[in-house]
Amino acid sequence: MITRKHPQENSLFEYLWRSVVFAAVMASVCCAQSLRQEAEHDGVLIGTAVRPSQLSETAYSSTLAREFSMVEAEDAMKWWVLRPDPATYDFRQGDEVVRFAQAHQMKIRGHCLVWGRYNPDWLTQGHYTTRHLSRLLHEHFNRVMKHYAGQVFAWDVVNEALDENGEVRDSLWYNQPGIGWSGKGTAYIEQVFRWAHKADPQALLFYNEAEGEGLNRKSDAVYAMVKDFKRRGVPIHGVGLQMHIPTLDVDIPAITASVFANIARLTALGLQVHITELDVSLPVDSRGTPRPDDLTRQADVYRGIVRACLKSPGCTAIQTWGFTDKYSWIGSHSHGTRGQALPFDRGYQPKSAYRAVWEELSAGRPAAH
Numbered sequence: 001m002i003t004r005k006h007p008q009e010n011s012l013f014e015y016l017w018r019s020v021v022f023a024a025v026m027a028s029v030c031c032a033q034s035l036r037q038e039a040e041h042d043g044v045l046i047g048t049a050v051r052p053s054q055l056s057e058t059a060y061s062s063t064l065a066r067e068f069s070m071v072e073a074e075d076a077m078k079w080w081v082l083r084p085d086p087a088t089y090d091f092r093q094g095d096e097v098v099r100f101a102q103a104h105q106m107k108i109r110g111h112c113l114v115w116g117r118y119n120p121d122w123l124t125q126g127h128y129t130t131r132h133l134s135r136l137l138h139e140h141f142n143r144v145m146k147h148y149a150g151q152v153f154a155w156d157v158v159n160e161a162l163d164e165n166g167e168v169r170d171s172l173w174y175n176q177p178g179i180g181w182s183g184k185g186t187a188y189i190e191q192v193f194r195w196a197h198k199a200d201p202q203a204l205l206f207y208n209e210a211e212g213e214g215l216n217r218k219s220d221a222v223y224a225m226v227k228d229f230k231r232r233g234v235p236i237h238g239v240g241l242q243m244h245i246p247t248l249d250v251d252i253p254a255i256t257a258s259v260f261a262n263i264a265r266l267t268a269l270g271l272q273v274h275i276t277e278l279d280v281s282l283p284v285d286s287r288g289t290p291r292p293d294d295l296t297r298q299a300d301v302y303r304g305i306v307r308a309c310l311k312s313p314g315c316t317a318i319q320t321w322g323f324t325d326k327y328s329w330i331g332s333h334s335h336g337t338r339g340q341a342l343p344f345d346r347g348y349q350p351k352s353a354y355r356a357v358w359e360e361l362s363a364g365r366p367a368a369h
């Protein structure tokens with residue numbers, strides 16, 4: 001005898017069955033296409049920082065070429081690599097990155113022409129006068145940008161020049177001894193952006209900053225600086241938001257909303273925004289293993305950041321700072337207490353974070369409201 005189930009009971013069973021089917025379909029459909037293919041549909045570049053020394057590793061280079069449409073040398077285009085001594089420009093490592101990118105039709109970001117940290121000893125201990133240092137830096141811009149002209153489409157011209165209060169940091173380039181604009185705030189930053197534009201008029205010029213991704217005093221100062229630059233015709237095209245997320249102890253909806261608001265105000269100036277160094281570090285045990293719940297929460301953070309970018313048409317690139325946990329700055333930086341910050345694990349297997357990024361890219365940019 002067929003007993004009619006209570007309509008309510010039918011619908012509950014139906015709902016559960018449909019959910020199981022949907023999940024199975026998603027499991028089979030998810031990630032059929034790569035991040036690169038999904039991002040292309042959204043008109044956003046998906047990039048990652050790379051180490052030329054790893055390009056010969058098959059799993060590294062094949063994952064990189066399949067999943068990403070943009071690369072940036074993690075260190076190979078920095079002063080301490082390019083300039084081993086005052087008379088030498090060593091482009092070999094940077095050129096390896098360029099060759100790989102060109103072979104795989106990838107865009108190339110340049111990083112970074114001016115940073116107050118990690119400069120070679122001959123420079124920081126050279127006791128140069130401001131005039132000599134200004135000539136040195138100007139020559140660096142001309143030699144490096146002309147070498148990579150037509151290859152690097154966007155440069156982090158200046159990196160991390162402001163402190164947590166939004167003040168211009170003391171640095172070799174600002175006032176120790178600086179290049180002639182000591183005590184004049186962002187004037188030296190303006191000067192180097194003008195040098196950059198003359199050296200390579202085709203390159204997009206970015207100011208790149210850490211810990212100023214959401215709305216805070218530092219991001220307010222970045223906003224004020226680039227708004228002033230735009231108003232006065234200083235050649236600048238975008239702001240890089242590094243997005244190193246050092247802890248899971250964040251209010252994900254709040255951080256997502258704050259990042260979106262910051263992106264929206266920057267793009268309203270007519271600037272592009274690139275997420276430039278995204279990683280979400282986790283506490284790990286002595287074997288380097290994170291807690292499973294942390295991996296899930298990490299995915300939610302990645303999801304929120306990607307969503308915040310895709311909501312703004314002016315956010316045109318999302319870049320992680322490395323892509324496999326096998327090679328990340330965080331392990332050594334945290335003396336082994338933190339890591340597992342990236343979308344692929346040490347064996348190049350996609351993590352929940354990868355799936356979250358894929359799902360957001362696959363869902364596409366929300367309709368303009």
Ligand code: G3I
Pocket residue numbers: 074075078118159210242277329
């Ligand atoms: O390759 C040498 C090795 O031969 C030597 O034995 C070893 C000991 O000192 O140093 C190795 O070089 C290190 C290099 O990373 C490669 O691992 C440098 O000391 C070390 O300073 C360098 O750190 C880099 C750091 O920037 C400073 O340049 C990290 O890889 C890189 O991930 C990090 O990236 C920065 C961004 O440029 C700006 N935003 C913050 C981000 C994280 O700090």
